[in-house]
Amino acid sequence: xxxxxxxxxxxxxxxxxxxxxADLPVPGDLLDPSRAHLLPGVGQACRRLxxxxxxxxxxxxxxxxxxxxxTLRGFExxxxxxxxxxxPFGVTxxxxxxxxxxxxxxVPEFTQEHQWRKPAPGMLAAAVAELDLDLAQSWAAGDKPxxxxxxxxxxxxxxxxxxxxxxxxxxxxxxxxxxAVEMILA
Ligand SMILES: [Mg+2]
Numbered sequence: 001x002x003x004x005x006x007x008x009x010x011x012x013x014x015x016x017x018x019x020x021x022a023d024l025p026v027p028g029d030l031l032d033p034s035r036a037h038l039l040p041g042v043g044q045a046c047r048r049l050x051x052x053x054x055x056x057x058x059x060x061x062x063x064x065x066x067x068x069x070x071t072l073r074g075f076e077x078x079x080x081x082x083x084x085x086x087x088p089f090g091v092t093x094x095x096x097x098x099x100x101x102x103x104x105x106x107v108p109e110f111t112q113e114h115q116w117r118k119p120a121p122g123m124l125a126a127a128v129a130e131l132d133l134d135l136a137q138s139w140a141a142g143d144k145p146x147x148x149x150x151x152x153x154x155x156x157x158x159x160x161x162x163x164x165x166x167x168x169x170x171x172x173x174x175x176x177x178x179x180a181v182e183m184i185l186a
Pocket of ligand 1: 010011012013142144
């Protein structure tokens with residue numbers, strides 16, 4: 001039977017990347033695990049989703065890899081660190097989908113447009129196929145309009161998608177992930 005999921009962006013949805021990368025050439029390119037910190041309330045909010053029977057699936061653009069701000073290995077190290085940060089809350093991730101491609105890059109192998117790069121729906125489509133997910137019962141949240149647009153393109157109803165204000169997006173629907181989870185579980 002297909003399962004229900006909450007699709008979450010990673011940077012500035014779960015991880016507080018902007019203050020932790022403000023000194024880098026491209027702030028927000030978080031590819032160093034020593035800079036990875038959870039936003040307030042994220043661990044507990046994810047725990048509540050799991051308790052309600054949702055799988056948690058990450059879908060994250062990592063164009064910094066194409067820009068040469070870091071490497072796939074750096075991404076994987078941050079992913080390991082994120083899982084460590086979530087572990088005290090008993091939170092496990094059902095899937096992590098990342099897109100290292102960007103059309104304007106400096107690393108040739110990753111410098112291209114790609115069907116996984118948000119706002120395209122490729123990462124969600126891959127997750128649906130691999131994890132047997134029911135989009136009619138699923139939700140999505142992220143701090144950028146492209147996070148919402150990718151989810152809507154994949155087939156999640158717009159009212160089940162939350163734009164968060166965690167990176168200052170004007171017109172955001174929720175202040176942060178805990179607020180979105182409150183609405184999902186209401
Ligand atoms: Mg983000």
